[in-house]
Each structure stands twice: as C-alpha cells, then as structure tokens.
Amino acid sequence: xxxxxQMVAKPYFIFALILLAGEIVFGLAMGTQxxxxxxxxxxxxxxxxxxxxxxLLIVLLLFGFMGATYYLIPEESERELWSPMLAKITFWVFAxxxxxxxxxxxxxxxxxxxxxxxxxxxxxxxxxxxxxxTITKIGIVFVVLSYILNVTMTFIQGRKTTISVILLTGLFxxxxxxxxxFYVPDNLVMDKFFWWFVxxxxxxxxWELILGALLAFVLIKTTGVDREHIDKWLYLIIAMTLISGLxxxxxxxFYIGAPGYWLWVGSIASAAEPIPFFLMILFxxxxxxxxxxxxxxxxxxxxxxxxxxxxxLGAGVWGFLHTLAPVNYYTHGTQLTxxxxxxxxxxxxxxxxxxxxxxxxxxxxxxxxxxxxxxxxVELTSFWMMVIGMIGLTLALTAAGIMQIEMQRLPDAAHALxxxxxQAAISTVYAIRLAFGVMxxxxxxxxxxxxxVNDEKVDA
Amino acid sequence: MTERITKxxxxxxxFGGGLFAILLFTGLTVDxxxxxxxxxxxxxxxxxxxxxxxxxxxxxxxxxxxxxxEGAYYAPELGNAFPRLGANDEQAFKTYLAxxxxxxxxxxxxxxxxxxxxLTPAQVTNLADFLIWTSRVNNQEWPPNIKG
Numbered sequence: 001x002x003x004x005x006q007m008v009a010k011p012y013f014i015f016a017l018i019l020l021a022g023e024i025v026f027g028l029a030m031g032t033q034x035x036x037x038x039x040x041x042x043x044x045x046x047x048x049x050x051x052x053x054x055x056l057l058i059v060l061l062l063f064g065f066m067g068a069t070y071y072l073i074p075e076e077s078e079r080e081l082w083s084p085m086l087a088k089i090t091f092w093v094f095a096x097x098x099x100x101x102x103x104x105x106x107x108x109x110x111x112x113x114x115x116x117x118x119x120x121x122x123x124x125x126x127x128x129x130x131x132x133x134t135i136t137k138i139g140i141v142f143v144v145l146s147y148i149l150n151v152t153m154t155f156i157q158g159r160k161t162t163i164s165v166i167l168l169t170g171l172f173x174x175x176x177x178x179x180x181x182f183y184v185p186d187n188l189v190m191d192k193f194f195w196w197f198v199x200x201x202x203x204x205x206x207w208e209l210i211l212g213a214l215l216a217f218v219l220i221k222t223t224g225v226d227r228e229h230i231d232k233w234l235y236l237i238i239a240m241t242l243i244s245g246l247x248x249x250x251x252x253x254f255y256i257g258a259p260g261y262w263l264w265v266g267s268i269a270s271a272a273e274p275i276p277f278f279l280m281i282l283f284x285x286x287x288x289x290x291x292x293x294x295x296x297x298x299x300x301x302x303x304x305x306x307x308x309x310x311x312x313l314g315a316g317v318w319g320f321l322h323t324l325a326p327v328n329y330y331t332h333g334t335q336l337t338x339x340x341x342x343x344x345x346x347x348x349x350x351x352x353x354x355x356x357x358x359x360x361x362x363x364x365x366x367x368x369x370x371x372x373x374x375x376x377x378v379e380l381t382s383f384w385m386m387v388i389g390m391i392g393l394t395l396a397l398t399a400a401g402i403m404q405i406e407m408q409r410l411p412d413a414a415h416a417l418x419x420x421x422x423q424a425a426i427s428t429v430y431a432i433r434l435a436f437g438v439m440x441x442x443x444x445x446x447x448x449x450x451x452x453v454n455d456e457k458v459d460a
Numbered sequence: 461m462t463e464r465i466t467k468x469x470x471x472x473x474x475f476g477g478g479l480f481a482i483l484l485f486t487g488l489t490v491d492x493x494x495x496x497x498x499x500x501x502x503x504x505x506x507x508x509x510x511x512x513x514x515x516x517x518x519x520x521x522x523x524x525x526x527x528x529x530e531g532a533y534y535a536p537e538l539g540n541a542f543p544r545l546g547a548n549d550e551q552a553f554k555t556y557l558a559x560x561x562x563x564x565x566x567x568x569x570x571x572x573x574x575x576x577x578x579l580t581p582a583q584v585t586n587l588a589d590f591l592i593w594t595s596r597v598n599n600q601e602w603p604p605n606i607k608g
Contacts, residue, residue, distance in 0.1 A: 036570050046573075050534075110518070110519060111518045111519050111577065115518070125520075126517025126518055126522065128522050128532075187505060188528075188593075188594055188597070189499065189597055190493070193496065232466070235470035242481045243480070245481075247485055247488070255528060255599050255600050255603075256529070256530065258495075259499065261488075262488075329602060330604060333526040333529030333531075334533065413607065418536075419608060423572070
C-alpha cells in the first residue's frame, strides 16, 4: 500500500461482502417461496423479500464502488485521500442508514412504513428498486455527495489520469441521474419514463464508466502494460457505452406508453450495447497476453478476465436476446428479463467488486504480493462455484422464460394458459434455479474461507 | 485493428460520440414528454386515479406484480386487469376487486400468497380507477393476448 489513507477502503469492502451474503440468502428465500408459497408467509411476503434482495444488491455495489474508489484514487492521484475522516464518517452513516432501512422493510408492513416515513408529504416510495423512504433517499444523496467531494478534492490536488477522469465522470453521472428518483408524477407513463433515467442510466451508462475505470486500474497493476495503451482501450469502451447506452434506454420504452419511434431507436441503439462489453473482453485478454510483469496475485487477474467475460454474457448476450422490439413484444415482463438481470448484475458489477477486493484486500492486509498459493487456490474454487452457479441459475430462468412465452404469450387468447397455470407448469425449472442459487451461496462461503487460509508468508 | 487507432483518436470518438448521444437522447426525451399526455389520456387522470396510484405505491404492489410488463414476475400482470378480470365493465371490475382484496390471503396450501392489505372501500375504488386508467394507455397493443 502506497498511501495510508487507502486503508479506509477496508471496511467498505468487508461490509459489501456481508451485504452480498444477505442478498443471496434473501434470493434463496424467494426461490423457495416460488416453490412453496407458504414458506415464511405471512411473516415476510414475497414483495418484502424482493425489496430486501434488490436493495441489498444496490447498496452493496455502492459500498463496493466506494471502497474501490477510496483505494484507487490516492494511487492514481499520487497523494493521500483528501479527508480519510470524512470517508470513515460516510461509511458509518451509510451503513447505519442502510441497516435501518432494511429493518424497516422487515419489521413493519410497507404501507405502515410509508405512512410513518411521511411518504404522503413527498411521495417517492413503492417503485421498483426505489422503494426506500424519501428520508433514506435524501440520506443517499448526502452520502454520495460527501463521497464525490472527497474523491474530487483528492483528484484536483493530485495527478490526473484517464482512469480517474473517467471514474469521476461516472460518479457525477451516478449522482445526477439519482435525482430523478425524487420525481414521481401522477401519470404512470411519465413516472415509468423517468424512472428509467435512474435505473437504466445507472446500470447501462454511468456505472459502465465506473466499471471500465476500475477494470483498467486492476489491469495496469497486474499486467504492467503501458498506460497509453490501456487509456486508448478505455476511451473506446466508454465511447461505445455512451453511443449505444443512452439511446439504448429506448429498449425500455417499447410497451409502457411512450411514442412508437422508440421501437426503432431502442432496437437499433441497444443492438450495439454488447459492443463495449465485447471490447472489455478483448481489452482484458489482450492486456493479460502482453503483460510486462508476472504479478503474484494471479487470482485478481482471473477475476478481471472473468468480469469481462461474464459481463459480456450477462449484459451483452442475454441483453441482446430480448432487446429487439418484435422479440421483446413476447419476452417483456417474463422470466427472461430476470435471467438477464441476474447474470448482468453479477457479471459486470458484483464481479468487478470481487476483482478490486481480490486485488486490494491482500495489500490492505499487509500482503503486497497477494495471498499465498493455497488461499488463491481456494479463491479460484469459489470463483468457479459462483460463476457456474450464476450461469446455471440464468440458464434455468431462461428456460422458464421461454416456456412461459410458449404457454402464455404465443397462443391466441383461447388457447393460452393463464399466468398462475403457466407458473405451476414450470415449477421444476424453478427447483433447478434454486439449486444453482445454493451453489452460489456455497461459493461465497468458500470465498470467505479463503480469507482465513494460512499460508507461509510469500514475501519477496 | 487497434494499432491504427491512437489514444487521441479514441478520446475524440469518446467526446464526439458521447456528445452526439447526449443530444440525441435529450431531443427525443423532450419530444416524448410532449407526446405522453396524449398517448396516456392525461386529461382522464381524476383525483381517484391519482389516489389509486398512491395505493398501488404505498402497498408495494410492484414487488410481486408487473404493470405494463414492469415489476416482479411472481404475480400476474395488472396493466390489463380491467379487461381480463372486469371484462371492460367498470362496475363489475370494482365489485370483483373488492371481493378479491377482501378474500386474501387465499387458503390454498402452498399457492403463491397475496397478503391482506386491509384497504378501505374508498382505497379499493381508487385502485380500480387507477388500473382502469392504466388499461387504456396506448402502449403498442401490448400484451400479445389477454392473459398478460
């Protein structure tokens, strides 16, 4: 570790991993409720499980990004973090607010929560992924602002690299588009339209800039490839991200009451959305091939390559599967959407957090050359368990989606099965999905175990 | 292929392409915002429809159901609940919805369960009005059939 203030990243990483465990546990509970409707009911109905599952994901990714940034920005700027104290305070405020919100979801009915949080005064609750009480949303704004302030001040006073410029651009975009979470018009169509300004423009635009910057950072560190070369790739990747991703928002506007031209704009632009992810694969494997150094932390490079590949599969391939309007007409709102959501969030964003954690944690724990070979071997096992588990789960959801379309969507009204009958008919596939989910959790526990593997010190 | 592209060229593609994408998206957004009121019959959003949307949000209905295809995939699509369950008869739909909400949770073992939300009769009427309004939005004739 070059700068002592990089140490503030550690609690962020640890907390992100704890939240990930929680997220997966709630996912398994949902998977079980899919099979046995009485499981946990009425104590925790499905909507509450789902809210906790998705909100934990968002919060853990924000913690992961923050930890990654606090680790990266001093090294890129070649100076200490502007205010390590602020970063520590931000951590505790965010963690406390996050835990309080999750407890609120679990302990009282949602309507009671909405009422006690004065949602009628400034209604922002009850929309997918943005279920947080308005007060929590305001809290998120302050947390993100303090985070951006800290990063920006460090950046301004230090060396400016392409990586830090792009990372900061992504962070400002993240903050800006979150503001649309506060706009809830009475018109549901207008509401949906601007809701995507948060959701799509986070995951398919601004977060991709953050992803690109973080990936480039780890590749520089683990391959020693020339910055000039890395920067060029990074610019190409994010150029394609913005060109395809912004107008690509249109693939969400097909069937929610927006004008018909989005069928064309959304289909054409989003057909190009796999390109930046494909470039990331070329990027990662090219850099690994042309490496100048043999870094002992090999597993970090494995995660980096894995992020590129699984991100491409989840966001690129599974996204493209249903992004063209005539196809989406039949797939919209089926399990195919869930399949794409799971593999893209895992491949692109959860895995980039693993990449950073895998690279930085050993250094923060006083092992500058990475963990020992035994620990890395355990971590490699956990890598494959989680990746195979997620791909298996995604394939199961894809099968479920296709069956759903065949039974419920393709036949005419007289021959089509209803929603509940269709769901009953595909329950076997949901059992397979659950089994792969258990594998993912086992993989995560194996990953945790790798932190405690005792190796002889690998000092240079 | 990338050998022929310099870092400066890549940066220019980023700034030029990014700016173009932002302008295009902003332009289409402005146009869409002007067209949505007509496509969604904005003038038919009564106070009851607006209150119904609040009932929908405050009970997190989207945590299980989809509406115009968006939401969770645990429970049926409700964007077309009015034609599917009410046969496009407003009074029949309201009666049906009141009965349905009162009967929850159904006692069928291990069927997916809908909680009891304890809505007032006025809230049920609001919710029905909201779903009726939603079913009339011009959304490119989606879903493909009445099953949702």
